[in-house]
Amino acid sequence: MPTVRDATQADCPSISRVLCACYHWFGDNDVLSPEIAAELVTQCGSVEYVRKLMSSVVTFVAEQDRLVVGTATVKENELNTLYVDPTCHRKGIGRMLFDEAAQAIAAGGFDEMFLGTGASTSIRFYEAMGMRRSGDKIVESGPCKGWTIAVYSKPLKRAT
Numbered sequence: 001m002p003t004v005r006d007a008t009q010a011d012c013p014s015i016s017r018v019l020c021a022c023y024h025w026f027g028d029n030d031v032l033s034p035e036i037a038a039e040l041v042t043q044c045g046s047v048e049y050v051r052k053l054m055s056s057v058v059t060f061v062a063e064q065d066r067l068v069v070g071t072a073t074v075k076e077n078e079l080n081t082l083y084v085d086p087t088c089h090r091k092g093i094g095r096m097l098f099d100e101a102a103q104a105i106a107a108g109g110f111d112e113m114f115l116g117t118g119a120s121t122s123i124r125f126y127e128a129m130g131m132r133r134s135g136d137k138i139v140e141s142g143p144c145k146g147w148t149i150a151v152y153s154k155p156l157k158r159a160t
Contacts, residue, residue: 001064002062002063002064002069002070002088002091002092002093002096003062003063003064003096004060004061004062004063004096004097004100005060005061005063006058006059006060006061007054007059007060007061007071009051009054011059011061011068011071012047012050012051012054013047014061014067014068015050015059015061015068015071016045016046016047016049016050017068017085018068018069018070018071018083018084018085019040019041019044019045019050019071019083020041020045021085021086021087022083022084022085022086023037023038023040023041023044023045024037024041025086026040026119029121031119031120031121032119036143036144039143040143043142043143044142044143053073054073056075057073057074057075057080058073058074058075058104059071059072059073059074060072060073060074060097060100060101060104062084062093062096062097064088064091064093069084069085069087069088069093070082070083070084070085070088070093070094070096070097071083071097072097072098072100072101073101074101074104074105076105076108076110077105077108077110077112077113077114078105078113078114078115078116079098079101079102079105079113079114079115080115082094082097082098082101082115082122084097094125095129098129101113102154102156105156106156106157110156111155111156111157112153112154112155112156113153113154113156114134114151114152114153115131115151115152116137116139116149116150116151116152117149117150117152118139118144118147118148118149118150123150126152127152129154130154131152131153131154132152132153132154133150133151133152134151134152134153135150135151136148136149136150136151137149137151
């Protein structure tokens with residue numbers, strides 16, 4: 001049975017492995033061009049990148065059989081990232097990570113959560129989690145700079 005916990009610095013190599021697997025999957029499944037997927041692996045898939053990211057966000061990992069198979073990051077009331085190793089899709093791991101992120105956002109005193117996505121494959125998942133499209137925004141940096149991505153939001157009950 002998968003479990004979700006707070007990530008530690010010791011998880012950085014495992015998180016990097018999950019990110020790279022997802023970026024490759026995006027390129028192999030026409031979610032992104034192979035060139036953009038390769039650029040994401042280079043820019044956002046390194047252990048150093050993960051360490052830097054973890055210094056500015058709350059990070060969770062999902063484990064199955066003591067192996068990190070997913071990760072999610074939260075900053076204030078935004079779900080920044082949610083990735084599940086493609087070999088573990090459709091096993092409830094994304095839902096577990098999403099729920100943990102929503103709880104963390106509510107515990108931070110927020111009554112609404114947001115996320116942005118450009119991956120068409122994730123839209124049905126986020127909508128199944130109760131997210132509703134609330135607008136668009138332009139990506140300001142990174143390999144996808146200039147892209148228009150969908151913004152989703154969901155009301156939350158504040159933690160008491």
